[in-house]
Amino acid sequence: MSSTVLIVEDEIFVATDIARIIEDAGYHVAAIAADREQALEAGPKAQIALVDVNLRDGPTGPQIALDLSRKYGIKIFYVTANPTQILPKAETAIGFIRKPFSDDAILTAIHHASGNMDRCSCPEVTLFQAAGGSSNSLG
Numbered sequence: 001m002s003s004t005v006l007i008v009e010d011e012i013f014v015a016t017d018i019a020r021i022i023e024d025a026g027y028h029v030a031a032i033a034a035d036r037e038q039a040l041e042a043g044p045k046a047q048i049a050l051v052d053v054n055l056r057d058g059p060t061g062p063q064i065a066l067d068l069s070r071k072y073g074i075k076i077f078y079v080t081a082n083p084t085q086i087l088p089k090a091e092t093a094i095g096f097i098r099k100p101f102s103d104d105a106i107l108t109a110i111h112h113a114s115g116n117m118d119r120c121s122c123p124e125v126t127l128f129q130a131a132g133g134s135s136n137s138l139g
Helices: 012-024 035-045 061-072 103-114
Strands: 002-009 028-033 049-050 075-080 091-099 125-127
Touching: 002 012, 002 035, 002 061, 002 075, 002 125, 012 091, 028 035, 035 049, 035 061, 049 103, 061 075, 075 103, 091 103, 103 125
Parallel strands: 002 028, 002 049, 049 075, 075 091
Antiparallel strands: 091 125
């Protein structure tokens, strides 16, 4: 069974581009959420969430990711041009993808979160290390 992905992104063209990349790779998109309310409503349907930091209801992405992590155990990848704004970081956060992103960056993150470690890597994807470690880019 392939993983189901929640896209938390308020820019519809960005969100639909991410959805296309994910679906073309054989994954299922649970929902596209533009704000906190929509994201938490769709949370139970997803195993992975791609979460933007700045959404239509403000810089709520980090808190949304934290809530999705705590309530549903969803694996989190942030998708942002501003990685320094990822605070607080969700317990299940794996890393972040820098905007602008490529198809390879989205797929690398989804494959990694799904446990398919043998997939392509990309310098746009940065993994978080365990406590006390530093971040590193895949690739």
